[in-house]
Amino acid sequence: MSAGWVLHVDLDQFIAAVEVARRPELRGRPVVVGGSGDPTARGVVSTASYEARAYGIRSGMPLRVAARRCPDAVFLPVDASVYREVSERFMDTLRRFPVVVEPLGWDEAFVGARTDDPEALAAGIRAAVREETGLWCSVGIGDNRLRAKLATGFAKPTAPGGPPAGHTFRLTRDNWPAVMAERPTDALWGIGAKTARKLAAAGIGTVAQLAAADPDELAARFGPVMGPWYRLLAHGAGDAEVTAAPHVARSHSRETTFQHDLVDRAEIERHVAELARRVARDVADEGRPAVRVTVKVRLAPFLTHTHSVTLPSPTNDEGAITRAALTALERFDRDRPVRLLGVRAEFGDG
Numbered sequence: 001m002s003a004g005w006v007l008h009v010d011l012d013q014f015i016a017a018v019e020v021a022r023r024p025e026l027r028g029r030p031v032v033v034g035g036s037g038d039p040t041a042r043g044v045v046s047t048a049s050y051e052a053r054a055y056g057i058r059s060g061m062p063l064r065v066a067a068r069r070c071p072d073a074v075f076l077p078v079d080a081s082v083y084r085e086v087s088e089r090f091m092d093t094l095r096r097f098p099v100v101v102e103p104l105g106w107d108e109a110f111v112g113a114r115t116d117d118p119e120a121l122a123a124g125i126r127a128a129v130r131e132e133t134g135l136w137c138s139v140g141i142g143d144n145r146l147r148a149k150l151a152t153g154f155a156k157p158t159a160p161g162g163p164p165a166g167h168t169f170r171l172t173r174d175n176w177p178a179v180m181a182e183r184p185t186d187a188l189w190g191i192g193a194k195t196a197r198k199l200a201a202a203g204i205g206t207v208a209q210l211a212a213a214d215p216d217e218l219a220a221r222f223g224p225v226m227g228p229w230y231r232l233l234a235h236g237a238g239d240a241e242v243t244a245a246p247h248v249a250r251s252h253s254r255e256t257t258f259q260h261d262l263v264d265r266a267e268i269e270r271h272v273a274e275l276a277r278r279v280a281r282d283v284a285d286e287g288r289p290a291v292r293v294t295v296k297v298r299l300a301p302f303l304t305h306t307h308s309v310t311l312p313s314p315t316n317d318e319g320a321i322t323r324a325a326l327t328a329l330e331r332f333d334r335d336r337p338v339r340l341l342g343v344r345a346e347f348g349d350g
Contacts, residue, residue, distance in 0.1 A: 005118040006240055007099075007111040008140040008148040009125060011090060011133075012157060014107035015047040018086050019076050021134045030073040032057060032066050035257070037077030039067035042257045042339060046078050050157060062302070086133055093132045097125060100242045110145060112242030122168040141170040146238030149189050154179070176236040181208035188233045198222070199230070210234035252282035252290075255342030261300050262338040269326060275343040276325035280318035283345050289314035290345035293324035297332050298340035307331040314348060321345055 011017065016031045030052035035043020045066050048057040055070040066073065087106040094101045099121075100112035115121050122139040129137045140151030151171035171179055180187065185207060186196035202221055204210050211234035218227030254275045262268050272295060283290050294308040309324040325343050 003114065003116065004240065005113050005115060005121075006142050006145050006148040006242055007113060007118065007122060007125070008142070008145075008152045009094060009109050009111055009129070010138050010140075010152045010156075011107040011129070012136045012138055013047060013049055014087075014135070015078075015083055016049040016052075017135050018083055019079075020049065022082075026074055030055060030057075030070050031076065032063070032070075032073045033076045033078060034063050034066075035078065037075050039063045039073075039075045042259055044257075048073075086135070089133050090129060090135070090137075093128050094125065096128065097121070100244050102242045102244060110148065110242045118170070119168055126168070139168045141168060141172075143172045144236070144238035144240040145242070146189055146233065147171040147173075147176065147236050150180075150187070171236075173236065177208070180236065181206065181211075183207050185210050185230075185234070188230075190233050191230060195222075195230070207234045249286060249347070251344050251346040252279050252286065253342060253344035254278045254282070255296060255340060257298075257340045258338070262341075265334060268338055268341065269329065271341050272325050272329050272343060273322050275341060276322040277318055279325075279343050279345045280316065280321040283316045283321065283347075284318075286316075286347075288347050289316050290321060291348040292346040293321055293328060294344040294346065295325050295328040295332075296340070296342035296344070297329075297338055299333070300337040300339050302339075304340070305332065 015033050019031060019033055020026050028051065031049040032045055032052050033047050034045040035041060041063070043063045045057060045059050045061045045063060047059055048066070052070055052073050057066045057069055057073070063075065067075070083106055090107070091101065091103055091109065094109055094111060102110040104110065111125070113121055118141045122141060126137055126139060129135060138152050138155040140148045140155055142148030142151050151169045154169040154171070155167045184196060184205060185191050185199050186193055188207060199210065204213055210231060213231055215228045215231055218231055221227060222230065256271065256275065262271070276293070290311060291314050292308055292310050294306050296304060296306045298304045307328045309328045311320060311324055315321070
């Protein structure tokens, strides 16, 4: 029987690439997509082309900061319906192959396959995606999900010495030490910058050092679950199962960035109530009850805080969700100007 493989397929600079495909004259130029496309207005970067990233522009950055870093960048508004349509074509293309496809978002998916030549399968996928969508994708090949996901980073055009349009990279138990041992711990999928700093404070700076760390000491410092789990990540351990089960949302949220700071409490409450009503309609459409409501407030200049309220019982009732959101709002500082408001309703595990 052919060997089992996990492939991670990731569209390169997805949203920016879609916009460049629609406007070929932008090819090679720094392109930033976000908000209304007006860098003088409030909003954040949804994605940036590789040319824009060379200026330090990253997703989540305020558009005004992006404009200061690269005044010559082309700024475009978000066009979600177009991205959704291209994403559907991308996933449909993957499903034409004799594989199991597990979407991870608009622009990436795990693919489970049995084959003696995973590189040939990856090349076929890349060619088909290019033909159907006009976009390039990078493919990571692994013997589990963790290694496949990490492998994609080495196939990206932004990888040191990487190909200009993405390619394929294989990362398995065999080459894991050679590829990963001397990399910093935040190179691992599942370890962020904050955890990496804590590990460094414990004298653990590389993947090899984390792999060799005493699991009892890690448990004492990071907890009985997370500490040993970080060590497993350093060994490249991970699940090899890919499932075609549809994605189940864990929450629904809505948010609004205001072009002028809000200072009137009644006006802030009106906006939170309206966002909560919109979220409640999303929850009702999902057909599942919410168990918790979270309100996000971004205060001037750029401090973001959240407060949550657990609902008395699971519900999709608009009134109950709105009341919970207004209750959460009461926990915020009343004296600071507000530049963004958001409401999220979370579903239970069941």
